[in-house]
Amino acid sequence: MKVHSQVEALLRSGAGWSLALLAVTAIAGEPPAAATVAAAPAADPPSITYLLYCGGCHLRDGSGTPPEVPTLHSQPGIIEAMPGGRDYLIRVPGAAHAPMTDMELASVTNYLLETFSSDTLAEDFQPYTAAEVAAYRRNILADPLARRAEILSKAR
C-alpha cells in the first residue's frame, strides 16, 4: 500500500515515529490539529532517555570506562543508602546538567539504580521524585570525585 511504503521510507530514513505519524495523518488528509495530537509523544521511557543522555559516557550497559567514567553497576546502589549519597548521585555534573526535566532525571536515576544496581539497592529504597531532584541539581558538585571519596570514607 502506498501510504504504508511512504511511512516505511520515512522510518528507514531515521525520521522517527512522530514524523511518520504526522505523515500518516497528513497523507490521510486529517487536519493538522489532529496530526499534532496524534504525534504528541508521551515522555520517553527512561531506558531511551538513558541511552540518549547518559549512555554516551556510561555506555549502553552502564559499565562506563573506569576509572574516568565510573560503572553504574552496584556502586550507585551502595552510595544511595549512605549519608550524603542520595543527593550526590543527582549532583554529579553529567546528571545535574543533563538537558532533561526534573521528572526525567528522577526517572532515569530510578531506572539506572533499579537496572544496574538492583543487587545493592536498599530494600526500602524510595524512588527519587521530581521535587527532590529539583532541589539537589541546583547545587552541582564542583569536585564530584572528592565528594564521592568523602561519602565512601564515612562508610567504614
Ligand code: HEC
Ligand atoms: C560527558 C560524560 C558523561 C555523561 C553524558 C554522563 N555522565 Fe555520569 N558521570 C561521568 C563522570 C566522568 C562521572 C564521575 C564523576 C565526575 O567526574 O563527574 C560520572 C558519575 C556519575 C554518577 C555517580 C556514580 C558513582 O559511582 O559515583 C552517576 C549516578 C551518574 N554519573 C549518572 C549519570 C546520568 C543519570 C547521566 C545522564 C543523565 C549521566 N551520568 C551522564 C560522565 C558522564
